[in-house]
Amino acid sequence: MAGKPVPIEVHYPSEYPELPPLIVGPPGLMERHQHRFGGSFCLLARPLDDWPAEKWGAADLIGERLTALIQDTEEGPAAIRAAEEPMPEPVSTYYRTANDAAVLIPEGLEPTGDEHGTLVVRLVTPHLSLVVGTGSERLDEEIAALFPGAKELPVPWVRLAKAPPIGPDGAAVADWLKREHPDLLARDLPPRLRNSSRIPPPPPLELCCLVFPEEGPEVGEFHDGYLFLHIHRDQAGHRREALVSAQRLSADEHARRAPELSGLEHCQVLVVGLGTLGGDIAVELAKAGVGTLDLVDFDSLEFGNLLRHRLSLEYLGLPKVQGVATAARRANPFCAVTARHLQLGSVKWEDESPLSQLAEAVKEADIIVEASGSHQIAQVIGRLCALSDTPMVSTWLTEGFFGGEVVRIHPGRTMCWTCFATAQRDGSLLSAQSGPPSQVAALGCSHPTTAGAGFDALEAAAVATRLTVQTMAPSGGYPECDWDHAVLNFRGAPQDAKAPRFAVEVLPPQEDCEQCRASAGSALKR
Numbered sequence: 001m002a003g004k005p006v007p008i009e010v011h012y013p014s015e016y017p018e019l020p021p022l023i024v025g026p027p028g029l030m031e032r033h034q035h036r037f038g039g040s041f042c043l044l045a046r047p048l049d050d051w052p053a054e055k056w057g058a059a060d061l062i063g064e065r066l067t068a069l070i071q072d073t074e075e076g077p078a079a080i081r082a083a084e085e086p087m088p089e090p091v092s093t094y095y096r097t098a099n100d101a102a103v104l105i106p107e108g109l110e111p112t113g114d115e116h117g118t119l120v121v122r123l124v125t126p127h128l129s130l131v132v133g134t135g136s137e138r139l140d141e142e143i144a145a146l147f148p149g150a151k152e153l154p155v156p157w158v159r160l161a162k163a164p165p166i167g168p169d170g171a172a173v174a175d176w177l178k179r180e181h182p183d184l185l186a187r188d189l190p191p192r193l194r195n196s197s198r199i200p201p202p203p204p205l206e207l208c209c210l211v212f213p214e215e216g217p218e219v220g221e222f223h224d225g226y227l228f229l230h231i232h233r234d235q236a237g238h239r240r241e242a243l244v245s246a247q248r249l250s251a252d253e254h255a256r257r258a259p260e261l262s263g264l265e266h267c268q269v270l271v272v273g274l275g276t277l278g279g280d281i282a283v284e285l286a287k288a289g290v291g292t293l294d295l296v297d298f299d300s301l302e303f304g305n306l307l308r309h310r311l312s313l314e315y316l317g318l319p320k321v322q323g324v325a326t327a328a329r330r331a332n333p334f335c336a337v338t339a340r341h342l343q344l345g346s347v348k349w350e351d352e353s354p355l356s357q358l359a360e361a362v363k364e365a366d367i368i369v370e371a372s373g374s375h376q377i378a379q380v381i382g383r384l385c386a387l388s389d390t391p392m393v394s395t396w397l398t399e400g401f402f403g404g405e406v407v408r409i410h411p412g413r414t415m416c417w418t419c420f421a422t423a424q425r426d427g428s429l430l431s432a433q434s435g436p437p438s439q440v441a442a443l444g445c446s447h448p449t450t451a452g453a454g455f456d457a458l459e460a461a462a463v464a465t466r467l468t469v470q471t472m473a474p475s476g477g478y479p480e481c482d483w484d485h486a487v488l489n490f491r492g493a494p495q496d497a498k499a500p501r502f503a504v505e506v507l508p509p510q511e512d513c514e515q516c517r518a519s520a521g522s523a524l525k526r
Contacts, residue, residue: 008066010058011040020044020051021058023066030073032080036094037168041066045085081219088216092225096168097245103129103207103228104147106139107250110224111211116158121207124149129207129228129244131155143249143333155228156184157209163225164210170241173229177208184208185231206231209246217256251334254289261289261469262476265334268292269468270365272344272358272381273372274320275299276454277395277404279310279327280461281369281468286328286335288469293328293335294361297321298343308454344377355380363388369468370394375421382409382417386515391471392417395464400435401452402491403499404460407507408467408484414507416515420485429507432487433499456490463488482506 006029011022027039034041043065044050072079103121109131111117120133124147132139132152158181166176177184186206207230214225226246233239247253255262269290271282274297282295297320301311315323325339340361342354362368362384370381370392378394385392391410394417398404409417423429463486470481483504492499509516 008062010062012058017053017057019053020047020056020061023058023061030069032073032077032089033069033084036091038094041069042089043069045087084219086219088219088221090216090225091163091212091214092227092245094163094168095173095227095243096170097227097243098230101127101129101230101242101244103131103209103226103244103246104249105131105226105246106143107248107252109134109137109139111157111159111209111226114159116156119155119157119209121153121155122147122149123151123153130249146329146333153205153207155207155209157211158184160210160212163212163214164227170229170231170243173210173227173243174231174239174241177210177229204233206233207244249333254332254334258288258476260476260478261474263474264289264469264472265291267366267472267474268294268364269367269369269472270294270296270361271369271371272296272377273370273374274324275305275371275373276308276452276457277373277397277461277464278369278371279320279324280458281371281395281465282324283310283328283331284461284465285369285468286332286337288465289332290335293325293337294340294365295321295325295328295337296340296342296344296358296361297324298341308452308457344372344380359384359388362390365390367468367471368392369464371396371464373397379417379421385409386411386416393464393468393471395460397450397452397457397460398432398434399437399450401450401456402435403432403487403489404456404463405432405488406460406464406467406486408471409507410471410484413509414484415510416513419510419513419516420507430485430487430503430505433489433492435491459490460488 006025009024011024013019013021023041023043024039025034025041027035027037029039030041043061068083072083109119111119111134117135119131122130122132124130128147130147130149132144164173164176166172174185185208186203207228210227210229211224213222215222217223228244228246230242230244231239251265255265267290269285269292271278271285271293274282274295278297282293286293300317300319301309301315301323303316306312310327311320311323319341321339321341325337328335328337340357342357344354344358346354358381362381368381368385368390370378371394372378373396381392389411391408393406393408395404395406407420408414409420415423420429424431467481467486469478473480484507486502486504487500488502489496489499492501494501511517
């Protein structure tokens with residue numbers, strides 16, 4: 001710049017004026033807030049949200065934002081940093097990577113130390129690859145098992161002082177590598193030598209990795225950035241190059257978008273019943289970052305379950321506990337999951353009774369989620385929770401999925417399960433609306449179920465999951481709730497006082513109940 005005229009172009013999207021135009025200048029005009037290859041300027045922190053379509057046009061972007069950016073650039077880096085949003089600019093995002101491919105780099109298997117080396121990469125699917133080893137380290141087998149794949153490739157990597165100056169596509173980067181790092185790629189033979197039996201042909205599939213410093217996760221912080229170059233050769237020897245983005249596979253990366261949930265990684269949750277509600281709750285808890293899940297169920301997944309279950313076709317015929325355990329691990333590879341195929345109420349067992357196994361699991365957990373759909377099982381779990389001083393969240397759906405309920409029984413803080421069940425029966429507590437009898441005999445009289453849609457169940461599962469998290473009180477500061485029992489009515493009008501859309505109440509310990517008094521201690525004895 002320095003007093004010289006600079007050509008500026010305005011590119012209008014078809015969605016203009018609702019969406020902003022793109023302001024473009026010569027690439028390299030600015031070190032920050034300009035695409036290094038395309039030349040477009042970053043003038044809005046959140047382009048789809050911050051664009052005042054009813055007030056601004058391209059002239060406003062240029063006159064207000066671009067002019068200020070130019071002035072800050074001329075004053076120096078300190079002025080740019082003072083005026084910018086607290087967002088890093090990772091250089092790898094400037095390259096045109098394939099939108100149907102990714103390479104996962106697990107924590108601990110990043111290229112470190114040397115200036116070059118070799119990674120072992122597993123081809124999981126046509127679009128997904130996984131780093132499973134370095135020269136001296138190998139990926140944990142439990143995580144590796146989530147990404148099955150037979151073929152593994154040695155992938156050379158090289159550390160660069162800065163990102164490749166050529167781009168943005170794979171062909172341009174490949175040409176640059178042939179000049180600057182010729183040993184990184186296999187040698188392409190001229191046509192007259194391709195059929196020579198003494199010279200091995202280049203591999204049909206080739207990967208290499210470029211490592212360079214890039215900004216993030218905070219402004220002014222730097223870490224290693226990665227680009228993988230994928231080269232495919234057909235039988236005629238023609239090459240097709242593409243850049244593939246790298247994604248970090250780590251517990252920190254999994255948790256980074258929900259800092260309020262920090263601390264859940266140290267919690268253990270027991271989920272009993274993995275049907276319509278329990279399956280969703282278990283997977284959502286894993287996604288939230290719960291460190292350990294203990295799952296209990298006995299049923300297998302049937303085709304009819306797909307109407308409203310978290311699992312899909314590939315799990316048909318498997319025990320639900322096995323399928324949900326796999327789904328939870330895939331949602332969060334860093335969640336330790338135990339699957340217990342227990343039939344509560346069974347009169348036959350080999351070693352330890354289902355009740356004994358359940359009691360031990362209750363003692364080990366920080367909180368219990370009961371989603372069996374059976375109030376008798378809820379009564380059993382309520383008794384076990386009282387004996388072990390463990391909080392419990394129970395949830396169920398009413399006949400026809402007309403409504404749902406979520407209740408928290410916390411020894412010492414709320415009434416016991418027996419008091420809750422008694423109060424609901426005599427009408428002194430809230431109850432969700434129930435539809436007409438809608439029993440469906442899915443597999444005869446031994447497997448009755450009720451009619452209902454999955455989208456109604458999702459709402460109750462979300463409320464139960466949130467209450468479970470709030471009860472565990474993660475150290476990140478996710479807010480607690482001030483109620484213990486919620487009813488949801490899906491069918492009534494919002495203004496219906498008899499069946500409110502959502503209503504809550506607290507459940508204080510009962511002074512005339514011995515169990516409530518014992519749990520609450522001296523607070524009620526006085």
